[in-house]
Every structure is written in structure tokens, then in C-alpha cells.
Amino acid sequence: MSSVTVLQGAGFDGAIEIRDAGLLGMITLRGDLASPTLNAAVKTATGTAPPEMGQIVHADAQSCAWMSPDELMIFAPYAQADEITAQITGDLADHHALAVNVSDARAVFDLSGNAIRDVLSKGTPVDLSPDALGLNVVRRTRLGQVAVAFWFTSETTARLVCFRSVGAYMLTWLSTAADPAAQVDYH
Amino acid sequence: MLHLTCPNCGQMVDETDLHAGGQAHITRHGAGASDADFEDYLFMRKNPKGVHFERWRHVYGCGKWFHAARCTTTLQVFGTYSAQTLTPPKPLITKIKKLRPEWEGFEK
Numbered sequence: 447m448s449s450v451t452v453l454q455g456a457g458f459d460g461a462i463e464i465r466d467a468g469l470l471g472m473i474t475l476r477g478d479l480a481s482p483t484l485n486a487a488v489k490t491a492t493g494t495a496p497p498e499m500g501q502i503v504h505a506d507a508q509s510c511a512w513m514s515p516d517e518l519m520i521f522a523p524y525a526q527a528d529e530i531t532a533q534i535t536g537d538l539a540d541h542h543a544l545a546v547n548v549s550d551a552r553a554v555f556d557l558s559g560n561a562i563r564d565v566l567s568k569g570t571p572v573d574l575s576p577d578a579l580g581l582n583v584v585r586r587t588r589l590g591q592v593a594v595a596f597w598f599t600s601e602t603t604a605r606l607v608c609f610r611s612v613g614a615y616m617l618t619w620l621s622t623a624a625d626p627a628a629q630v631d632y633h
Numbered sequence: 634m635l636h637l638t639c640p641n642c643g644q645m646v647d648e649t650d651l652h653a654g655g656q657a658h659i660t661r662h663g664a665g666a667s668d669a670d671f672e673d674y675l676f677m678r679k680n681p682k683g684v685h686f687e688r689w690r691h692v693y694g695c696g697k698w699f700h701a702a703r704c705t706t707t708l709q710v711f712g713t714y715s716a717q718t719l720t721p722p723k724p725l726i727t728k729i730k731k732l733r734p735e736w737e738g739f740e741k
Contacts, residue, residue, distance in 0.1 A: 499643060514695035515641050571647030586642075587650055588693040 449524070452553045452613035460624035462559030464617065467605065470554050471527030473520040474513075475534060477543025487537035491530050492520055502584045502597050511584045513595070519607075524549055553613025555606040555620065557596075562604050563633035566596065568623045574633060576601070590619045637689060640713050641697040654688030657700050658720060658741060682706055684729055684736050686721055689713075702729060 453466035477484045479496060488496045494505035496518055502511040509521040522530050527547045534545040557565075563574040569590040572579065579585060579598065586595045589608070592615065596606040608616050622628075635648040656678050662670040679685070685705045690698045698716040702725060703709060711732065712725045721739055729736060 514697060517695075571649055573645075585644070586694040587646070593693050 449550065452610045453555075453617055456617055458617065458621040458624060460621065460626045461561040461629050462557050462565050462624045464620050464624060465556040465558070467554035467556045469524035470549065470552075471520075471522035471524045471530070471547070472549045472552055472554075472607075473522065473527060473531050473534070473545055474548050475518045475520060475543065475545045476516050477538065477541060479512075479516060479518065481541065481543075483541055484538060484543055487534050488518065488520070490537065491534050492522070500583055500585075502582050504582075511595070511597070513584070513586065519595075551610050552607050553610050553616060555608075555616065557604045557606060557620075558602055560602055561624070561629060561631075561633075562598070562602070564630040565620065565623045566604075567630070567632070569619065570594075576633070589616070592616060592619075635703070635708050635710070637699075637701050637703075637710060638713050639691045639694060639697070640699050640715055641691065642695040644691075644694060646691060646694060650691065650693040652690040652692040654690055654698065657686040657688045660741065684711070684733060686739065688716065704733075 449469055451466050451469055455466050457466055458464040475488070485496055488510060492505055492508040492510045494503050494510060496510055497503040497512045499512055502509055507523050511519045513519050520530065527549045531545050531547045538545070566589065567574050570587050572585050572587045581598050581600065584595055584597045586593070588594065592608055592612045594606055594608045596604055598604045636645055637651065638645050659674065662674040683704055683706065684702065686700060686702050688698060689701050699713055700716055700718070700721070701713045702711040702721060711729045714722050714725060726739055
């Protein structure tokens with residue numbers, strides 16, 4: 447059976463454009479982020495050093511996001527996720543660390559438009575003004591009633607990740623919040 | 634609205650991003666403890682009108698626990714600090730004493 451995303455290509459056009467980001471490799475890496483061995487393993491896997499606290503860094507097809515004081519999330523092409531997970535596991539064989547391929551456990555949305563900050567503000571307590579939340583700052587919070595992580599890749603594009611089990615709910619929620627008749631024009 | 638700065642990820646977060654963990658710095662009496670100690674640990678909590686030390690978990694964010702000192706009536710936050718400590722840090726206690734001279738000080 448071939449892999450599918452939970453949204454299966456569904457999206458919405460309203461105050462912003464909401465798109466299924468498609469199949470995306472995601473690897474959770476937990477361990478001591480101060481460890482040189484772990485940092486080297488991340489660099490081998492992604493081509494870039496791990497990000498500073500609260501950031502996401504991009505390198506070619508890979509990205510690496512800081513998720514918590516002992517957790518990184520590596521984004522890579524879907525087909526390479528298993529291979530990268532195995533490589534990191536090998537590199538950290540003698541370390542207290544864990545890499546898991548969670549590609550099929552998440553739903554990923556690509557948002558674009560001028561009103562992303564307005565739409566997200568309807569459901570999250572985060573201060574979304576550009577001064578408070580700049581580009582490539584990963585913010586884990588709640589949106590509506592579910593845990594999400596999002597970051598802006600430009601002033602008009604953002605990516606949002608949530609658990610797969612609430613992916614359909616998230617699309618409904620975002621579509622409602624992005625209703626063209628309910629624009630806020632605040633940010 | 635209560636806003637706390639999570640010392641683990643540096644973000645200023647809303648109360649709805651957090652999970653309250655109750656009174657901080659409790660001594661956990663377990664097997665072998667006296668009945669009175671065990672009862673205290675299980676049931677007895679402070680309920681001050683004023684300075685209170687609490688545990689919070691940044692549940693929708695980094696998922697880590699931390700400590701916070703705040704006023705239960707005004708919601709003034711005196712500071713947040715690591716979960717890996719048995720007592721509040723001295724500089725924080727000094728700061729609270731300056732802000733609230735009438736405060737009796739930290740007691741376990």
C-alpha cells in the first residue's frame with residue numbers, strides 16, 4: 447500500500463491559502479543537544495548544524511527545528527526518512543539518544559497569503575506580531591484545542607505541523623478561521 | 634490572564650498553554666514515612682493569599698516542567714526558574730522580599 451497524507455491533497459482558499467504539504471519526512475531526535483557527537487550526527491544528516499533555541503534552519507531539502515531542550519525535528523524528503531533515521535541511530539549508537547521516523551504521525555500544512563497572522567491569532571494565545579514572532583522561529587502552542595508547531599518562512603508563507611489524528615479537524619478549523627467573510631485585517 | 638516565561642524554551646506563554654502542577658517544593662514522603670508525614674504529603678497544601686511557589690508544565694510547548702513564583706491575588710509574576718531545584722533561588726527570594734516587605738519568606 448502506498449503512503450498518503452491524512453489530508454490527501456485537501457485544501458482551502460479563503461483569507462489565506464491552505465494546502466496539504468504532501469508527504470514529508472519527519473524524524474524526531476531526542477538526546478543531549480549539547481553533545482558534540484549528536485551535533486555532528488545532525489550535521490551529517492541535514493548538512494547544517496542544529497538550530498539555536500526556538501529556531502528552524504534550512505539546508506537544501508532538509509530542515510532542522512528546535513522543539514524542546516532535548517528534542518530536534520529533522521525534515522527531509524519522505525523517501526529518505528528511514529535511511530536518515532538509521533544513519534543517525536548508527537552515529538549515536540553509544541549515546542543516550544533516540545531517533546524515530548514520525549513522518550506518518552504528523553499532518554503538515556502550507557499556508558500562504560497576507561492574513562496568516564490574523565487567521566492563526568483566532569485560535570492561539572501567541573503574540574503573532576512580526577516583531578514578536580519573526581521568520582523561522584518555531585512556535586509550539588495550541589491552535590483551537592490541539593497542539594501545533596508553526597513557523598513563518600516568509601512574511602506571506604508559513605508551515606504548520608500537528609498530529610495526524612487531528613489533521614482533518616485542523617483543516618476544518620483553519621478553513622473556518624480563514625473564511626473570506628470573517629477577515630480581521632489586524633496584522 | 635496569567636503569562637509565564639518558560640525557562641526551558643524562553644517563550645512568554647499564556648496560561649492556556651500550560652498545565653498547573655500545584656504547590657512547589659513539596660517533600661515527597663513515601664514508604665517508611667510516618668502516617669503524619671504521609672498525610673501531609675498527600676493532602677496538606679498551602680493556600681496563601683499572596684506569594685506562592687508553584688509547578689507548571691509547558692504542556693502545549695516544549696513539554697517541560699518549571700517553577701514559578703507569583704501572587705495569588707494580583708497575578709503578579711515574580712519569576713520562573715528551573716524545575717531541578719528543591720528551593721527557590723536566593724536572588725528571587727530577595728526580589729520578592731523587596732517587592733513585598735510584609736511577606737513572611739519562603740517556608741517548605
